[in-house]
Amino acid sequence: MILSFGWNGPLSGLVCGVLFGYVLQRGGLGNGCRLSAQLRLQDWTVFNVMFTAILVAASGLYVLELAGLVRQTDLFVPTTYLWATLLGGALIGTGMSVGGYCPGTSIVGAAAGRLDGIVFFVGLIIGVFLFAGIYDRIAPMLTAAAGPEAQTLGQLLGLPVWAVLALLIGCAVAVSWFTRRTGTSPSITCAD
Amino acid sequence: MRQRPIWNAYLAGAALGLVLLLTFVLTGHGLGASGAPTAVAAAASDVLAPTATQGNGYLGPMVAEGNNPLNSWIVWEVLGMGIGALLAAWWSGRLRLRVEGAPRFGTGGRLALALFGGIASGFGARVSAGCTSGLGLSGAATLATAGFVFLIGFFGFGLLTGLLTRRMWQ
Structure with missing residues:
Protein backbone atom coordinates (compact mmCIF):
# COMPACT_ATOMS: atom_id res chain seq x y z
CA MET A 1 0.00 0.00 0.00
CA ILE A 2 1.18 3.52 -0.81
CA LEU A 3 0.25 6.41 1.48
CA SER A 4 0.82 9.32 -0.93
CA PHE A 5 -2.74 10.46 -1.43
CA GLY A 6 -2.19 13.49 -3.64
CA TRP A 7 -4.97 15.38 -1.85
CA ASN A 8 -4.53 18.95 -3.01
CA GLY A 9 -7.98 20.42 -2.54
CA PRO A 10 -9.14 23.29 -0.30
CA LEU A 11 -9.85 21.07 2.72
CA SER A 12 -6.38 19.53 2.67
CA GLY A 13 -4.85 23.01 2.41
CA LEU A 14 -6.94 24.35 5.28
CA VAL A 15 -6.19 21.40 7.58
CA CYS A 16 -2.42 21.46 6.97
CA GLY A 17 -2.41 25.27 7.22
CA VAL A 18 -4.35 25.42 10.52
CA LEU A 19 -1.93 22.94 12.11
CA PHE A 20 1.10 24.78 10.66
CA GLY A 21 -0.10 28.19 11.91
CA TYR A 22 -1.07 26.85 15.33
CA VAL A 23 2.30 25.18 15.94
CA LEU A 24 4.33 28.18 14.72
CA GLN A 25 2.37 30.53 16.97
CA ARG A 26 2.70 28.31 20.07
CA GLY A 27 6.38 27.81 19.31
CA GLY A 28 6.88 31.58 19.53
CA LEU A 29 7.65 32.02 15.84
CA GLY A 30 5.10 34.76 15.26
CA ASN A 31 7.29 37.17 17.24
CA GLY A 32 9.47 39.25 14.90
CA CYS A 33 11.84 40.18 17.71
CA ARG A 34 12.51 36.54 18.51
CA LEU A 35 12.83 35.60 14.83
CA SER A 36 15.29 38.37 14.03
CA ALA A 37 17.15 37.76 17.32
CA GLN A 38 18.26 34.43 15.81
CA LEU A 39 20.15 36.37 13.16
CA ARG A 40 21.81 38.48 15.89
CA LEU A 41 22.68 35.23 17.74
CA GLN A 42 20.65 36.40 20.75
CA ASP A 43 18.09 33.59 20.62
CA TRP A 44 18.24 30.07 19.14
CA THR A 45 14.54 29.19 18.98
CA VAL A 46 14.34 29.45 15.18
CA PHE A 47 17.28 27.10 14.66
CA ASN A 48 16.11 24.58 17.28
CA VAL A 49 12.49 24.48 16.11
CA MET A 50 13.42 24.36 12.45
CA PHE A 51 16.11 21.70 12.65
CA THR A 52 14.09 19.50 14.98
CA ALA A 53 11.19 19.72 12.50
CA ILE A 54 13.42 18.96 9.51
CA LEU A 55 14.95 15.95 11.23
CA VAL A 56 11.63 14.58 12.53
CA ALA A 57 10.00 14.91 9.09
CA ALA A 58 13.05 13.57 7.22
CA SER A 59 13.35 10.58 9.60
CA GLY A 60 9.60 9.96 9.33
CA LEU A 61 9.76 9.96 5.53
CA TYR A 62 12.76 7.60 5.66
CA VAL A 63 10.89 5.14 7.88
CA LEU A 64 7.76 5.31 5.69
CA GLU A 65 9.91 4.68 2.62
CA LEU A 66 11.61 1.69 4.27
CA ALA A 67 8.18 0.32 5.17
CA GLY A 68 7.13 0.72 1.53
CA LEU A 69 4.36 3.18 2.44
CA VAL A 70 5.83 6.22 0.64
CA ARG A 71 7.84 6.38 -2.59
CA GLN A 72 10.51 9.05 -2.87
CA THR A 73 9.49 9.58 -6.49
CA ASP A 74 6.02 10.66 -5.29
CA LEU A 75 7.49 13.51 -3.24
CA PHE A 76 8.36 16.96 -4.52
CA VAL A 77 12.12 17.49 -4.19
CA PRO A 78 13.30 20.97 -5.29
CA THR A 79 16.26 21.48 -7.62
CA THR A 80 19.24 23.73 -6.83
CA TYR A 81 19.90 26.76 -9.04
CA LEU A 82 23.01 27.77 -7.18
CA TRP A 83 22.95 31.57 -7.58
CA ALA A 84 19.18 32.00 -7.46
CA THR A 85 18.76 29.66 -4.48
CA LEU A 86 21.56 31.43 -2.55
CA LEU A 87 20.46 34.95 -3.51
CA GLY A 88 16.82 34.25 -2.64
CA GLY A 89 17.91 32.91 0.75
CA ALA A 90 20.12 35.96 1.32
CA LEU A 91 17.28 38.39 0.52
CA ILE A 92 14.86 36.52 2.78
CA GLY A 93 17.50 36.55 5.56
CA THR A 94 17.94 40.29 5.06
CA GLY A 95 14.18 40.78 5.15
CA MET A 96 14.02 38.97 8.48
CA SER A 97 16.92 40.83 10.08
CA VAL A 98 15.37 44.20 9.12
CA GLY A 99 11.63 43.53 9.07
CA GLY A 100 11.44 40.73 11.65
CA TYR A 101 9.72 38.01 9.59
CA CYS A 102 9.87 35.67 6.63
CA PRO A 103 6.80 35.11 4.42
CA GLY A 104 5.14 32.41 6.57
CA THR A 105 5.90 33.92 9.95
CA SER A 106 4.56 37.34 8.89
CA ILE A 107 1.14 35.67 8.57
CA VAL A 108 1.53 34.10 12.02
CA GLY A 109 2.62 37.43 13.54
CA ALA A 110 -0.20 39.30 11.83
CA ALA A 111 -2.78 36.77 13.08
CA ALA A 112 -1.86 37.67 16.67
CA GLY A 113 -2.64 41.34 15.96
CA ARG A 114 0.82 42.61 14.91
CA LEU A 115 0.30 45.38 12.38
CA ASP A 116 3.96 45.18 11.34
CA GLY A 117 3.24 41.58 10.27
CA ILE A 118 0.40 42.79 8.03
CA VAL A 119 2.64 45.50 6.54
CA PHE A 120 5.39 42.91 5.95
CA PHE A 121 2.87 40.78 4.03
CA VAL A 122 1.90 43.81 1.90
CA GLY A 123 5.63 44.22 1.23
CA LEU A 124 5.76 40.60 0.00
CA ILE A 125 3.12 41.40 -2.63
CA ILE A 126 5.03 44.52 -3.72
CA GLY A 127 8.19 42.40 -3.93
CA VAL A 128 6.41 40.00 -6.30
CA PHE A 129 5.38 42.96 -8.51
CA LEU A 130 8.98 44.23 -8.63
CA PHE A 131 10.19 40.74 -9.52
CA ALA A 132 7.57 40.35 -12.27
CA GLY A 133 8.57 43.77 -13.63
CA ILE A 134 12.17 42.71 -14.32
CA TYR A 135 11.54 38.97 -14.81
CA ASP A 136 12.32 38.92 -18.53
CA ARG A 137 15.72 40.53 -17.94
CA ILE A 138 16.81 38.30 -15.04
CA ALA A 139 15.25 35.01 -16.21
CA PRO A 140 18.55 33.50 -17.48
CA MET A 141 20.21 34.17 -14.11
CA LEU A 142 17.40 32.36 -12.26
CA THR A 143 18.24 28.98 -13.78
CA ALA A 144 22.02 29.43 -14.03
CA ALA A 145 24.36 26.89 -12.38
CA ALA A 146 21.58 24.31 -12.08
CA GLY A 147 22.32 21.20 -10.08
CA PRO A 148 21.03 17.74 -11.03
CA GLU A 149 17.23 17.69 -10.96
CA ALA A 150 15.74 16.93 -7.53
CA GLN A 151 19.16 16.06 -6.12
CA THR A 152 19.38 15.00 -2.47
CA LEU A 153 22.29 15.37 -0.04
CA GLY A 154 22.75 11.60 -0.16
CA GLN A 155 23.28 11.74 -3.93
CA LEU A 156 25.55 14.80 -3.60
CA LEU A 157 27.76 13.21 -0.93
CA GLY A 158 27.45 9.61 -2.12
CA LEU A 159 26.10 8.52 1.26
CA PRO A 160 23.09 6.39 2.25
CA VAL A 161 20.10 8.23 3.73
CA TRP A 162 20.67 6.94 7.27
CA ALA A 163 24.23 8.33 7.21
CA VAL A 164 23.01 11.75 6.03
CA LEU A 165 20.39 11.75 8.81
CA ALA A 166 22.99 10.76 11.39
CA LEU A 167 25.32 13.53 10.18
CA LEU A 168 22.56 16.17 10.35
CA ILE A 169 21.39 15.00 13.78
CA GLY A 170 25.00 15.22 14.98
CA CYS A 171 25.33 18.79 13.65
CA ALA A 172 22.01 19.90 15.17
CA VAL A 173 22.81 18.38 18.57
CA ALA A 174 26.27 20.01 18.54
CA VAL A 175 24.91 23.48 17.68
CA SER A 176 22.13 23.20 20.28
CA TRP A 177 24.65 22.10 22.90
CA PHE A 178 27.09 24.93 22.25
CA THR A 179 24.32 27.55 22.24
CA ARG A 180 22.38 26.13 25.19
CA ARG A 181 23.12 29.16 27.40
CA THR A 182 21.24 31.42 24.98
CA GLY A 183 18.61 28.89 23.85
CA THR A 184 15.07 30.25 23.96
CA SER A 185 15.49 33.53 25.76
CA PRO A 186 12.53 34.35 28.03
CA SER A 187 13.35 38.05 27.91
CA ILE A 188 12.74 38.58 24.18
CA THR A 189 9.91 41.05 23.88
CA CYS A 190 9.36 43.87 21.51
CA ALA A 191 6.68 45.49 23.55
CA ASP A 192 7.28 49.20 23.42
CA MET B 1 -6.15 36.89 30.05
CA ARG B 2 -3.00 35.41 31.51
CA GLN B 3 -0.39 34.62 28.89
CA ARG B 4 0.52 30.99 28.47
CA PRO B 5 4.25 30.47 27.90
CA ILE B 6 5.41 29.37 24.45
CA TRP B 7 6.21 25.71 23.86
CA ASN B 8 9.66 24.29 24.42
CA ALA B 9 11.58 24.68 21.14
CA TYR B 10 12.28 20.94 20.71
CA LEU B 11 8.65 19.99 21.38
CA ALA B 12 7.46 22.71 18.99
CA GLY B 13 9.96 21.42 16.43
CA ALA B 14 8.77 17.83 16.86
CA ALA B 15 5.13 18.94 16.45
CA LEU B 16 6.06 20.96 13.37
CA GLY B 17 7.93 17.97 11.96
CA LEU B 18 4.85 15.76 12.40
CA VAL B 19 2.61 18.36 10.72
CA LEU B 20 5.10 18.52 7.85
CA LEU B 21 5.20 14.71 7.61
CA LEU B 22 1.39 14.60 7.53
CA THR B 23 1.40 17.21 4.74
CA PHE B 24 3.83 15.12 2.68
CA VAL B 25 1.70 12.00 3.13
CA LEU B 26 -1.56 13.81 2.28
CA THR B 27 -0.35 15.92 -0.64
CA GLY B 28 3.04 14.68 -1.86
CA HIS B 29 4.67 18.03 -1.12
CA GLY B 30 5.51 20.05 1.96
CA LEU B 31 4.31 23.29 3.53
CA GLY B 32 4.86 26.70 1.97
CA ALA B 33 3.94 30.35 2.28
CA SER B 34 5.32 32.67 -0.40
CA GLY B 35 3.08 31.14 -3.09
CA ALA B 36 0.10 32.92 -1.51
CA PRO B 37 1.34 36.55 -1.84
CA THR B 38 2.43 35.58 -5.36
CA ALA B 39 -1.10 34.42 -6.17
CA VAL B 40 -2.56 37.59 -4.61
CA ALA B 41 -0.18 39.74 -6.71
CA ALA B 42 -1.12 37.88 -9.91
CA ALA B 43 -4.85 38.09 -9.21
CA ALA B 44 -4.74 41.78 -8.24
CA SER B 45 -2.60 42.60 -11.25
CA ASP B 46 -5.03 40.77 -13.54
CA VAL B 47 -7.91 42.89 -12.22
CA LEU B 48 -6.03 46.21 -12.36
CA ALA B 49 -4.16 45.75 -15.66
CA PRO B 50 -5.32 42.61 -17.48
CA THR B 51 -3.43 43.22 -20.73
CA ALA B 52 -0.11 43.97 -19.04
CA THR B 53 -0.54 41.01 -16.68
CA GLN B 54 -1.33 38.51 -19.41
CA GLY B 55 1.67 39.80 -21.39
CA ASN B 56 4.02 39.53 -18.42
CA GLY B 57 6.54 36.69 -18.60
CA TYR B 58 6.10 35.74 -14.94
CA LEU B 59 2.49 36.57 -14.02
CA GLY B 60 1.05 35.81 -17.46
CA PRO B 61 1.12 32.00 -17.24
CA MET B 62 -0.58 32.17 -13.79
CA VAL B 63 -3.65 33.92 -15.21
CA ALA B 64 -3.66 32.30 -18.67
CA GLU B 65 -6.94 30.88 -20.01
CA GLY B 66 -9.02 32.47 -17.27
CA ASN B 67 -7.16 30.62 -14.52
CA ASN B 68 -7.74 32.09 -11.07
CA PRO B 69 -4.40 31.94 -9.21
CA LEU B 70 -6.22 32.31 -5.87
CA ASN B 71 -7.85 28.92 -6.32
CA SER B 72 -4.77 26.92 -5.34
CA TRP B 73 -3.71 24.66 -2.49
CA ILE B 74 -1.12 27.14 -1.18
CA VAL B 75 -3.72 29.92 -0.84
CA TRP B 76 -6.00 27.62 1.18
CA GLU B 77 -3.01 26.53 3.27
CA VAL B 78 -2.02 30.13 4.06
CA LEU B 79 -5.65 30.95 4.90
CA GLY B 80 -5.57 27.99 7.29
CA MET B 81 -2.27 29.28 8.73
CA GLY B 82 -3.94 32.57 9.59
CA ILE B 83 -6.84 30.75 11.29
CA GLY B 84 -4.57 28.36 13.21
CA ALA B 85 -2.26 31.17 14.32
CA LEU B 86 -5.26 33.28 15.38
CA LEU B 87 -6.67 30.41 17.45
CA ALA B 88 -3.28 29.80 19.06
CA ALA B 89 -2.79 33.49 19.84
CA TRP B 90 -6.26 33.72 21.38
CA TRP B 91 -5.82 30.50 23.36
CA SER B 92 -2.46 31.65 24.75
CA GLY B 93 -3.65 35.17 25.60
CA ARG B 94 -1.47 36.93 23.03
CA LEU B 95 -4.12 38.34 20.75
CA ARG B 96 -4.00 42.15 20.70
CA LEU B 97 -3.38 44.91 18.19
CA ARG B 98 0.13 46.33 18.34
CA VAL B 99 3.11 47.39 16.26
CA GLU B 100 6.31 45.53 17.06
Whole structure:
Protein backbone atom coordinates (compact mmCIF):
# COMPACT_ATOMS: atom_id res chain seq x y z
CA MET A 1 0.00 0.00 0.00
CA ILE A 2 1.18 3.52 -0.81
CA LEU A 3 0.25 6.41 1.48
CA SER A 4 0.82 9.32 -0.93
CA PHE A 5 -2.74 10.46 -1.43
CA GLY A 6 -2.19 13.49 -3.64
CA TRP A 7 -4.97 15.38 -1.85
CA ASN A 8 -4.53 18.95 -3.01
CA GLY A 9 -7.98 20.42 -2.54
CA PRO A 10 -9.14 23.29 -0.30
CA LEU A 11 -9.85 21.07 2.72
CA SER A 12 -6.38 19.53 2.67
CA GLY A 13 -4.85 23.01 2.41
CA LEU A 14 -6.94 24.35 5.28
CA VAL A 15 -6.19 21.40 7.58
CA CYS A 16 -2.42 21.46 6.97
CA GLY A 17 -2.41 25.27 7.22
CA VAL A 18 -4.35 25.42 10.52
CA LEU A 19 -1.93 22.94 12.11
CA PHE A 20 1.10 24.78 10.66
CA GLY A 21 -0.10 28.19 11.91
CA TYR A 22 -1.07 26.85 15.33
CA VAL A 23 2.30 25.18 15.94
CA LEU A 24 4.33 28.18 14.72
CA GLN A 25 2.37 30.53 16.97
CA ARG A 26 2.70 28.31 20.07
CA GLY A 27 6.38 27.81 19.31
CA GLY A 28 6.88 31.58 19.53
CA LEU A 29 7.65 32.02 15.84
CA GLY A 30 5.10 34.76 15.26
CA ASN A 31 7.29 37.17 17.24
CA GLY A 32 9.47 39.25 14.90
CA CYS A 33 11.84 40.18 17.71
CA ARG A 34 12.51 36.54 18.51
CA LEU A 35 12.83 35.60 14.83
CA SER A 36 15.29 38.37 14.03
CA ALA A 37 17.15 37.76 17.32
CA GLN A 38 18.26 34.43 15.81
CA LEU A 39 20.15 36.37 13.16
CA ARG A 40 21.81 38.48 15.89
CA LEU A 41 22.68 35.23 17.74
CA GLN A 42 20.65 36.40 20.75
CA ASP A 43 18.09 33.59 20.62
CA TRP A 44 18.24 30.07 19.14
CA THR A 45 14.54 29.19 18.98
CA VAL A 46 14.34 29.45 15.18
CA PHE A 47 17.28 27.10 14.66
CA ASN A 48 16.11 24.58 17.28
CA VAL A 49 12.49 24.48 16.11
CA MET A 50 13.42 24.36 12.45
CA PHE A 51 16.11 21.70 12.65
CA THR A 52 14.09 19.50 14.98
CA ALA A 53 11.19 19.72 12.50
CA ILE A 54 13.42 18.96 9.51
CA LEU A 55 14.95 15.95 11.23
CA VAL A 56 11.63 14.58 12.53
CA ALA A 57 10.00 14.91 9.09
CA ALA A 58 13.05 13.57 7.22
CA SER A 59 13.35 10.58 9.60
CA GLY A 60 9.60 9.96 9.33
CA LEU A 61 9.76 9.96 5.53
CA TYR A 62 12.76 7.60 5.66
CA VAL A 63 10.89 5.14 7.88
CA LEU A 64 7.76 5.31 5.69
CA GLU A 65 9.91 4.68 2.62
CA LEU A 66 11.61 1.69 4.27
CA ALA A 67 8.18 0.32 5.17
CA GLY A 68 7.13 0.72 1.53
CA LEU A 69 4.36 3.18 2.44
CA VAL A 70 5.83 6.22 0.64
CA ARG A 71 7.84 6.38 -2.59
CA GLN A 72 10.51 9.05 -2.87
CA THR A 73 9.49 9.58 -6.49
CA ASP A 74 6.02 10.66 -5.29
CA LEU A 75 7.49 13.51 -3.24
CA PHE A 76 8.36 16.96 -4.52
CA VAL A 77 12.12 17.49 -4.19
CA PRO A 78 13.30 20.97 -5.29
CA THR A 79 16.26 21.48 -7.62
CA THR A 80 19.24 23.73 -6.83
CA TYR A 81 19.90 26.76 -9.04
CA LEU A 82 23.01 27.77 -7.18
CA TRP A 83 22.95 31.57 -7.58
CA ALA A 84 19.18 32.00 -7.46
CA THR A 85 18.76 29.66 -4.48
CA LEU A 86 21.56 31.43 -2.55
CA LEU A 87 20.46 34.95 -3.51
CA GLY A 88 16.82 34.25 -2.64
CA GLY A 89 17.91 32.91 0.75
CA ALA A 90 20.12 35.96 1.32
CA LEU A 91 17.28 38.39 0.52
CA ILE A 92 14.86 36.52 2.78
CA GLY A 93 17.50 36.55 5.56
CA THR A 94 17.94 40.29 5.06
CA GLY A 95 14.18 40.78 5.15
CA MET A 96 14.02 38.97 8.48
CA SER A 97 16.92 40.83 10.08
CA VAL A 98 15.37 44.20 9.12
CA GLY A 99 11.63 43.53 9.07
CA GLY A 100 11.44 40.73 11.65
CA TYR A 101 9.72 38.01 9.59
CA CYS A 102 9.87 35.67 6.63
CA PRO A 103 6.80 35.11 4.42
CA GLY A 104 5.14 32.41 6.57
CA THR A 105 5.90 33.92 9.95
CA SER A 106 4.56 37.34 8.89
CA ILE A 107 1.14 35.67 8.57
CA VAL A 108 1.53 34.10 12.02
CA GLY A 109 2.62 37.43 13.54
CA ALA A 110 -0.20 39.30 11.83
CA ALA A 111 -2.78 36.77 13.08
CA ALA A 112 -1.86 37.67 16.67
CA GLY A 113 -2.64 41.34 15.96
CA ARG A 114 0.82 42.61 14.91
CA LEU A 115 0.30 45.38 12.38
CA ASP A 116 3.96 45.18 11.34
CA GLY A 117 3.24 41.58 10.27
CA ILE A 118 0.40 42.79 8.03
CA VAL A 119 2.64 45.50 6.54
CA PHE A 120 5.39 42.91 5.95
CA PHE A 121 2.87 40.78 4.03
CA VAL A 122 1.90 43.81 1.90
CA GLY A 123 5.63 44.22 1.23
CA LEU A 124 5.76 40.60 0.00
CA ILE A 125 3.12 41.40 -2.63
CA ILE A 126 5.03 44.52 -3.72
CA GLY A 127 8.19 42.40 -3.93
CA VAL A 128 6.41 40.00 -6.30
CA PHE A 129 5.38 42.96 -8.51
CA LEU A 130 8.98 44.23 -8.63
CA PHE A 131 10.19 40.74 -9.52
CA ALA A 132 7.57 40.35 -12.27
CA GLY A 133 8.57 43.77 -13.63
CA ILE A 134 12.17 42.71 -14.32
CA TYR A 135 11.54 38.97 -14.81
CA ASP A 136 12.32 38.92 -18.53
CA ARG A 137 15.72 40.53 -17.94
CA ILE A 138 16.81 38.30 -15.04
CA ALA A 139 15.25 35.01 -16.21
CA PRO A 140 18.55 33.50 -17.48
CA MET A 141 20.21 34.17 -14.11
CA LEU A 142 17.40 32.36 -12.26
CA THR A 143 18.24 28.98 -13.78
CA ALA A 144 22.02 29.43 -14.03
CA ALA A 145 24.36 26.89 -12.38
CA ALA A 146 21.58 24.31 -12.08
CA GLY A 147 22.32 21.20 -10.08
CA PRO A 148 21.03 17.74 -11.03
CA GLU A 149 17.23 17.69 -10.96
CA ALA A 150 15.74 16.93 -7.53
CA GLN A 151 19.16 16.06 -6.12
CA THR A 152 19.38 15.00 -2.47
CA LEU A 153 22.29 15.37 -0.04
CA GLY A 154 22.75 11.60 -0.16
CA GLN A 155 23.28 11.74 -3.93
CA LEU A 156 25.55 14.80 -3.60
CA LEU A 157 27.76 13.21 -0.93
CA GLY A 158 27.45 9.61 -2.12
CA LEU A 159 26.10 8.52 1.26
CA PRO A 160 23.09 6.39 2.25
CA VAL A 161 20.10 8.23 3.73
CA TRP A 162 20.67 6.94 7.27
CA ALA A 163 24.23 8.33 7.21
CA VAL A 164 23.01 11.75 6.03
CA LEU A 165 20.39 11.75 8.81
CA ALA A 166 22.99 10.76 11.39
CA LEU A 167 25.32 13.53 10.18
CA LEU A 168 22.56 16.17 10.35
CA ILE A 169 21.39 15.00 13.78
CA GLY A 170 25.00 15.22 14.98
CA CYS A 171 25.33 18.79 13.65
CA ALA A 172 22.01 19.90 15.17
CA VAL A 173 22.81 18.38 18.57
CA ALA A 174 26.27 20.01 18.54
CA VAL A 175 24.91 23.48 17.68
CA SER A 176 22.13 23.20 20.28
CA TRP A 177 24.65 22.10 22.90
CA PHE A 178 27.09 24.93 22.25
CA THR A 179 24.32 27.55 22.24
CA ARG A 180 22.38 26.13 25.19
CA ARG A 181 23.12 29.16 27.40
CA THR A 182 21.24 31.42 24.98
CA GLY A 183 18.61 28.89 23.85
CA THR A 184 15.07 30.25 23.96
CA SER A 185 15.49 33.53 25.76
CA PRO A 186 12.53 34.35 28.03
CA SER A 187 13.35 38.05 27.91
CA ILE A 188 12.74 38.58 24.18
CA THR A 189 9.91 41.05 23.88
CA CYS A 190 9.36 43.87 21.51
CA ALA A 191 6.68 45.49 23.55
CA ASP A 192 7.28 49.20 23.42
CA MET B 1 -6.15 36.89 30.05
CA ARG B 2 -3.00 35.41 31.51
CA GLN B 3 -0.39 34.62 28.89
CA ARG B 4 0.52 30.99 28.47
CA PRO B 5 4.25 30.47 27.90
CA ILE B 6 5.41 29.37 24.45
CA TRP B 7 6.21 25.71 23.86
CA ASN B 8 9.66 24.29 24.42
CA ALA B 9 11.58 24.68 21.14
CA TYR B 10 12.28 20.94 20.71
CA LEU B 11 8.65 19.99 21.38
CA ALA B 12 7.46 22.71 18.99
CA GLY B 13 9.96 21.42 16.43
CA ALA B 14 8.77 17.83 16.86
CA ALA B 15 5.13 18.94 16.45
CA LEU B 16 6.06 20.96 13.37
CA GLY B 17 7.93 17.97 11.96
CA LEU B 18 4.85 15.76 12.40
CA VAL B 19 2.61 18.36 10.72
CA LEU B 20 5.10 18.52 7.85
CA LEU B 21 5.20 14.71 7.61
CA LEU B 22 1.39 14.60 7.53
CA THR B 23 1.40 17.21 4.74
CA PHE B 24 3.83 15.12 2.68
CA VAL B 25 1.70 12.00 3.13
CA LEU B 26 -1.56 13.81 2.28
CA THR B 27 -0.35 15.92 -0.64
CA GLY B 28 3.04 14.68 -1.86
CA HIS B 29 4.67 18.03 -1.12
CA GLY B 30 5.51 20.05 1.96
CA LEU B 31 4.31 23.29 3.53
CA GLY B 32 4.86 26.70 1.97
CA ALA B 33 3.94 30.35 2.28
CA SER B 34 5.32 32.67 -0.40
CA GLY B 35 3.08 31.14 -3.09
CA ALA B 36 0.10 32.92 -1.51
CA PRO B 37 1.34 36.55 -1.84
CA THR B 38 2.43 35.58 -5.36
CA ALA B 39 -1.10 34.42 -6.17
CA VAL B 40 -2.56 37.59 -4.61
CA ALA B 41 -0.18 39.74 -6.71
CA ALA B 42 -1.12 37.88 -9.91
CA ALA B 43 -4.85 38.09 -9.21
CA ALA B 44 -4.74 41.78 -8.24
CA SER B 45 -2.60 42.60 -11.25
CA ASP B 46 -5.03 40.77 -13.54
CA VAL B 47 -7.91 42.89 -12.22
CA LEU B 48 -6.03 46.21 -12.36
CA ALA B 49 -4.16 45.75 -15.66
CA PRO B 50 -5.32 42.61 -17.48
CA THR B 51 -3.43 43.22 -20.73
CA ALA B 52 -0.11 43.97 -19.04
CA THR B 53 -0.54 41.01 -16.68
CA GLN B 54 -1.33 38.51 -19.41
CA GLY B 55 1.67 39.80 -21.39
CA ASN B 56 4.02 39.53 -18.42
CA GLY B 57 6.54 36.69 -18.60
CA TYR B 58 6.10 35.74 -14.94
CA LEU B 59 2.49 36.57 -14.02
CA GLY B 60 1.05 35.81 -17.46
CA PRO B 61 1.12 32.00 -17.24
CA MET B 62 -0.58 32.17 -13.79
CA VAL B 63 -3.65 33.92 -15.21
CA ALA B 64 -3.66 32.30 -18.67
CA GLU B 65 -6.94 30.88 -20.01
CA GLY B 66 -9.02 32.47 -17.27
CA ASN B 67 -7.16 30.62 -14.52
CA ASN B 68 -7.74 32.09 -11.07
CA PRO B 69 -4.40 31.94 -9.21
CA LEU B 70 -6.22 32.31 -5.87
CA ASN B 71 -7.85 28.92 -6.32
CA SER B 72 -4.77 26.92 -5.34
CA TRP B 73 -3.71 24.66 -2.49
CA ILE B 74 -1.12 27.14 -1.18
CA VAL B 75 -3.72 29.92 -0.84
CA TRP B 76 -6.00 27.62 1.18
CA GLU B 77 -3.01 26.53 3.27
CA VAL B 78 -2.02 30.13 4.06
CA LEU B 79 -5.65 30.95 4.90
CA GLY B 80 -5.57 27.99 7.29
CA MET B 81 -2.27 29.28 8.73
CA GLY B 82 -3.94 32.57 9.59
CA ILE B 83 -6.84 30.75 11.29
CA GLY B 84 -4.57 28.36 13.21
CA ALA B 85 -2.26 31.17 14.32
CA LEU B 86 -5.26 33.28 15.38
CA LEU B 87 -6.67 30.41 17.45
CA ALA B 88 -3.28 29.80 19.06
CA ALA B 89 -2.79 33.49 19.84
CA TRP B 90 -6.26 33.72 21.38
CA TRP B 91 -5.82 30.50 23.36
CA SER B 92 -2.46 31.65 24.75
CA GLY B 93 -3.65 35.17 25.60
CA ARG B 94 -1.47 36.93 23.03
CA LEU B 95 -4.12 38.34 20.75
CA ARG B 96 -4.00 42.15 20.70
CA LEU B 97 -3.38 44.91 18.19
CA ARG B 98 0.13 46.33 18.34
CA VAL B 99 3.11 47.39 16.26
CA GLU B 100 6.31 45.53 17.06
CA GLY B 101 9.76 45.84 15.54
CA ALA B 102 13.12 47.42 16.27
CA PRO B 103 12.81 49.17 19.66
CA ARG B 104 15.00 52.05 18.43
CA PHE B 105 12.20 53.16 16.14
CA GLY B 106 8.70 54.51 16.68
CA THR B 107 5.57 53.22 14.99
CA GLY B 108 6.30 54.83 11.61
CA GLY B 109 9.88 53.62 11.49
CA ARG B 110 8.91 50.06 12.44
CA LEU B 111 6.25 49.88 9.77
CA ALA B 112 8.67 51.30 7.19
CA LEU B 113 11.24 48.62 8.12
CA ALA B 114 8.55 45.91 7.97
CA LEU B 115 7.55 47.11 4.50
CA PHE B 116 11.17 47.18 3.32
CA GLY B 117 11.84 43.73 4.80
CA GLY B 118 8.68 42.38 3.19
CA ILE B 119 9.68 43.72 -0.23
CA ALA B 120 13.16 42.17 0.02
CA SER B 121 11.63 38.88 1.21
CA GLY B 122 8.88 38.80 -1.42
CA PHE B 123 11.36 39.54 -4.20
CA GLY B 124 13.84 37.02 -2.81
CA ALA B 125 11.26 34.25 -2.53
CA ARG B 126 10.55 34.59 -6.27
CA VAL B 127 14.26 34.52 -7.08
CA SER B 128 14.72 31.23 -5.21
CA ALA B 129 11.22 29.96 -6.09
CA GLY B 130 10.49 29.27 -2.43
CA CYS B 131 10.91 30.71 1.05
CA THR B 132 11.95 29.53 4.51
CA SER B 133 8.89 27.26 4.62
CA GLY B 134 8.86 25.84 1.10
CA LEU B 135 12.60 25.47 0.51
CA GLY B 136 14.26 25.82 3.93
CA LEU B 137 11.87 23.61 5.89
CA SER B 138 10.06 21.37 3.37
CA GLY B 139 12.96 21.13 0.91
CA ALA B 140 15.44 20.22 3.64
CA ALA B 141 12.99 17.61 5.02
CA THR B 142 13.27 15.72 1.71
CA LEU B 143 17.06 16.10 2.18
CA ALA B 144 17.14 18.11 -1.08
CA THR B 145 20.46 19.83 -1.71
CA ALA B 146 18.43 22.92 -2.69
CA GLY B 147 16.94 23.18 0.81
CA PHE B 148 20.37 23.27 2.43
CA VAL B 149 21.82 25.66 -0.17
CA PHE B 150 18.89 27.97 0.60
CA LEU B 151 19.52 27.69 4.36
CA ILE B 152 23.20 28.54 3.84
CA GLY B 153 22.18 31.72 1.96
CA PHE B 154 19.48 32.52 4.53
CA PHE B 155 21.55 32.07 7.70
CA GLY B 156 24.85 33.12 6.13
CA PHE B 157 23.72 36.46 4.75
CA GLY B 158 21.01 36.91 7.39
CA LEU B 159 23.64 36.68 10.14
CA LEU B 160 25.69 39.35 8.40
CA THR B 161 22.78 41.79 8.10
CA GLY B 162 21.50 40.73 11.52
CA LEU B 163 24.77 41.60 13.21
CA LEU B 164 25.08 44.84 11.21
CA THR B 165 21.61 45.94 12.32
CA ARG B 166 22.10 44.75 15.90
CA ARG B 167 22.06 48.23 17.42
CA MET B 168 18.67 49.19 16.10
CA TRP B 169 17.11 46.27 18.00
CA GLN B 170 18.62 47.25 21.36
